[in-house]
Amino acid sequence: xxxMTQSPSTLSASVGDRVTITCRASQEISSWLAWYQxxxxxxxxxxxxxxxxxxxxxxxxxxxxxxxxxxxxxxxSLQPDDFGTYYCQKYNRYPLTFGGGTTVxx
Amino acid sequence: QVxxxxxxxxxxxxxxxxxxxxxxxxxxxxxxxMNWVRQAPGKGLDWVxxxxxxxxxxxxxxxxxxxxxxxxxxxxxTLYLHMNSLRGDDTxxxxxxxxxxxxxxxxxxxxxxxxxTVSS
Numbered sequence: 001x002x003x004m005t006q007s008p009s010t011l012s013a014s015v016g017d018r019v020t021i022t023c024r025a026s027q028e029i030s031s032w033l034a035w036y037q038x039x040x041x042x043x044x045x046x047x048x049x050x051x052x053x054x055x056x057x058x059x060x061x062x063x064x065x066x067x068x069x070x071x072x073x074x075x076x077s078l079q080p081d082d083f084g085t086y087y088c089q090k091y092n093r094y095p096l097t098f099g100g101g102t103t104v105x106x
Numbered sequence: 107q108v109x110x111x112x113x114x115x116x117x118x119x120x121x122x123x124x125x126x127x128x129x130x131x132x133x134x135x136x137x138x139x140m141n142w143v144r145q146a147p148g149k150g151l152d153w154v155x156x157x158x159x160x161x162x163x164x165x166x167x168x169x170x171x172x173x174x175x176x177x178x179x180x181x182x183x184t185l186y187l188h189m190n191s192l193r194g195d196d197t198x199x200x201x202x203x204x205x206x207x208x209x210x211x212x213x214x215x216x217x218x219x220x221x222x223t224v225s226s
Contacts, residue, residue, distance in 0.1 A: 001168075034213070042199075046212055046213060049206065075128075087150065088194075091210045091212055093210060094156060094165040095165070095166075095167050095168075096141070096156070097153065098150060098151040098153065099150075100150050101151075
């Protein structure tokens, strides 16, 4: 099965910073990658899919790039509401697999 | 507006069974594949199982194959997860999740989750 590896596992940043999270797949997955944000005690929220497509209602400061095996999630200007844990997920075929998560501390 | 409401969680002894339900509303349930995703306390997300829109195809993560069964009742807009031979490492919040496109796809709507605790 394909493994998904995120880095870093934790990052601390300030409001206004540009933040980048990386997700690597152990095999080629084309652009079949999604990003989610999860806040403590809440269900995850879809941010981006097909590596770069922004889900309806998600602020444009979130963007995604990459294809194949390497992907990035970028927050162009970190806001206080952006704290939480971010997960990538590949969905080219079953089993669906999530990365281990990146916790963003403001 | 899409709603997914899970129920059926609780405390269960190792080796016993439990059935989770997910009531769906706000969309045409029969048109979407559905999933269960779980999250152990303090851990990351773990996809568990998926079922096709018509219920004819099922998919499972290796750790639950032969123990869990996913099903759906499109006439009742309800998704199920039948869990047998439960183990301590099945302890988690279980989320009901909708596929956002042609399956497999991104998970565009999530329920609030139901906690399953496997303990003697």
